[in-house]
Amino acid sequence: xxxxxxxxxxxxxxxxxKQFYSMLSENNHEKRTTLMEQIFTKTGQISSVxxxxxxxxxxxxxxxxxxxxxxxxLYERYFVTNNxxxxxxxxxxxxxxxxxxxxxxxxxxxxxxxxxxxxxxxxEMVYINNRWYIDYTSWTNQLKNSTIENAILSDTLLHRISW
Amino acid sequence: MYKKLLLALxxxxxxxxxxxxxxxxxxxxxxxxxxxxxxxxxxxxxxTQAASIxxxxxxxxxASSIKRFRINEYLSELxxxxxxxxxxxxxxxxxxxxxxxxxxxxxxxxxxYESRKSQNSITFRSIQSMKLLxxxxxWKIDHILVQFGRLNDYNFDQSLWxxxxxxxxxxxxxxxxxxxxxSEYNTDKIYQTNEVDVVPIxxxxxxxxxxxxxxxxxxxxxxxxxxxGTPFLVLISEDGTPTLYYVNDLNDEQIKxxxxxxxxxLPWYPAIKNKASVKCKLKFYxx
Numbered sequence: 001x002x003x004x005x006x007x008x009x010x011x012x013x014x015x016x017x018k019q020f021y022s023m024l025s026e027n028n029h030e031k032r033t034t035l036m037e038q039i040f041t042k043t044g045q046i047s048s049v050x051x052x053x054x055x056x057x058x059x060x061x062x063x064x065x066x067x068x069x070x071x072x073x074l075y076e077r078y079f080v081t082n083n084x085x086x087x088x089x090x091x092x093x094x095x096x097x098x099x100x101x102x103x104x105x106x107x108x109x110x111x112x113x114x115x116x117x118x119x120x121x122x123x124e125m126v127y128i129n130n131r132w133y134i135d136y137t138s139w140t141n142q143l144k145n146s147t148i149e150n151a152i153l154s155d156t157l158l159h160r161i162s163w
Numbered sequence: 164m165y166k167k168l169l170l171a172l173x174x175x176x177x178x179x180x181x182x183x184x185x186x187x188x189x190x191x192x193x194x195x196x197x198x199x200x201x202x203x204x205x206x207x208x209x210x211t212q213a214a215s216i217x218x219x220x221x222x223x224x225x226a227s228s229i230k231r232f233r234i235n236e237y238l239s240e241l242x243x244x245x246x247x248x249x250x251x252x253x254x255x256x257x258x259x260x261x262x263x264x265x266x267x268x269x270x271x272x273x274x275x276y277e278s279r280k281s282q283n284s285i286t287f288r289s290i291q292s293m294k295l296l297x298x299x300x301x302w303k304i305d306h307i308l309v310q311f312g313r314l315n316d317y318n319f320d321q322s323l324w325x326x327x328x329x330x331x332x333x334x335x336x337x338x339x340x341x342x343x344x345x346s347e348y349n350t351d352k353i354y355q356t357n358e359v360d361v362v363p364i365x366x367x368x369x370x371x372x373x374x375x376x377x378x379x380x381x382x383x384x385x386x387x388x389x390x391x392g393t394p395f396l397v398l399i400s401e402d403g404t405p406t407l408y409y410v411n412d413l414n415d416e417q418i419k420x421x422x423x424x425x426x427x428x429l430p431w432y433p434a435i436k437n438k439a440s441v442k443c444k445l446k447f448y449x450x
Contacts, residue, residue: 043231045215047296047305049264057264059298061213061305083412085394085446090258090269092290094219094227095310097269099260105391114391120262124292124308126219128227135217135229136306138294140265149355151262157189158256 008038010131013089013096020123020134021082021102027075033068040064040134041126047138078106078115085118088152094127099152102139118142120151187302188259188266188295195293195304196253202241210234211296211303218309248276254291264297287311353398353408353442354434361435363399363443367428376447379424385448392448395421401440403430408444417449424449 009015016039023035047061062070074080086101100121107114124136142148191209198206216232232240244250252274260267270291277284294306356362365372376382385392395417398408405425410418424447434443 041217041229041231043215043217045213045306047211047213047294049296051263057297059264059296061211061296083393085411086396086409090292092310095290095292095308097267097292097308099267103385103394116385116391120265122265122267122294124217124294124306126217126227126229126308128219128229133229135231135308136215136294138265138296138305140262143263146262147357148262149357151260151265153260153355153358155259156256157259 008035010039010133013091013098013125013132016125016132016134017084017087017098017100017123020137021084024082025080027079029068029072029075032075033065036064036068041128044134045136047136049138049140051141051143053144074106076109078108081105081107084121086149086152088154096125096127096132098123098125101148101152118148120148187297188261188268191295191302191304192254192257192268192270192293199241200251202238202245202250204238206238207234209304211298211305214303214305216307216309219311244276247280248278251275251277255288266295266297266302268293268295353444354436356434356443356445359434359436359441359443363403363434363445364432365428366403366430366432372428375424375427378427379420380450381421381424381447382450383445383447392450393417394446394448396444396446397421397425399431399433399443399445401433401442403433403440405431413449421447421449 008019010019019035020039023032023039026032026035044064045061046064046067047059050058050060052058060070081104083103083105084100085103088099090097090099098121100123102119102121104117104119105114106117119139119141122136122138122140123134125132126135127133140151195206195209198209214234216234216237218230218232220228220230222228241250252272254268254270254272256271258269268291270293272289272291273286274289275284275286290310292308293304295302296305297303367375382392385394393412395407395411395413396409398406400406405428407418407421407425410421413421433440435441
């Protein structure tokens with residue numbers, strides 16, 4: 001007897017985010033691309049902000065499929081794991097705006113050396129056809145002089161309407 | 164215009180924290196809503212090259228779909244609508260998060276469409292989640308996600324009105340989509356250590372505390388890349404009781420260890436904020 005392969009679940013925000021982080025840690029390019037296709041809306045977008053010491057930040061925005069092909073070499077060189085440390089969700093009806101802190105570990109496949117980086121993940125989700133999709137995501141790496149946890153602290157601004 | 168009306172206290176918070184590029188983000192949001200009203204071509208310059216606006220739509224059966232616009236397409240749609248209606252919209256409450264070269268605004272927005280022919284009008288609310296990036300020495304909008312209520316041929320949905328008017332961004336959610344995990348992430352009530360006036364302090368002696376951490380192979384930092392620990396959170400409640408709070412990526416064995424770790428400690432001196440004890444979460448790493 002064999003256990004049946006479980007289909008990815010997207011029925012809740014939590015399950016969809018688990019699939020998302022599992023996809024980011026998937027080493028096989030084809031599997032990763034298939035998972036991305038399942039997780040993102042057809043036109044879904046990914047933006048990455050890479051802060052670098054003494055240099056302007058490098059910012060890349062693209063369709064998720066371009067990201068899939070563009071990141072292939074990274075996954076060829078490293079095993080990638082992502083641990084979600086914190087999560088805050090703002091939501092209204094079929095829109096959920098997720099802010100998370102993620103610790104990423106890159107393990108060099110040859111030397112086995114590990115590299116740590118913490119990220120602020122922003123994930124925009126929509127509920128369509130009885131399931132959740134990701135429509136936009138961006139990640140921002142930690143600055144040298146400011147803890148990444150600051151990213152999910154919020155300020156509330158009130159605006160007096162002039163109408 | 165409206166930035167002058169922002170609460171002074173909020174501004175102190177805004178400009179005093181984490182490497183923000185002055186108040187450019189607020190200027191940008193201000194310009195966006197101003198130019199939106201006039202559908203000025205300059206609107207397109209406020210966005211990144213890859214930027215898009217996604218709008219959640221509903222058909223007459225209530226089924227949702229998403230429509231994504233590039234900025235030129237969006238402007239074109241706006242102009243078409245403005246031939247029939249005079250358009251107006253402004254944000255009411257904005258929740259801002261910012262770090263380095265990225266920023267976000269989760270806003271409730273009030274919109275007013277007035278027919279140019281009949282003078283009939285509709286007013287409604289939406290939630291707009293805006294993502295900003297600091298590109299080429301200025302802030303630009305990278306993405307906007309818009310959730311309107313279920314409007315049906317301009318018959319205004321009263322439930323949307325009542326849902327979004329008074330508390331603005333009070334979380335409203337259809338429970339059928341809600342999983343249990345969401346309630347665990349309510350940071351309105353559980354503070355981070357950098358938000359409190361006094362952080363929690365262990366009642367164990369320093370030696371005993373170090374011994375407990377060492378026994379379970381747990382540390383408070385993860386700076387060594389060669390020995391990477393998996394993070395988890397411990398909640399220190401108002402009475403100082405430590406409990407395991409968030410264990411997402413721990414395996415069963417590590418969860419058991421983390422539980423024993425929290426149970427091995429004496430109650431803590433709780434965090435203090437505004438002279439009151441508050442809940443606070445502490446991050447640890449297990450190897």
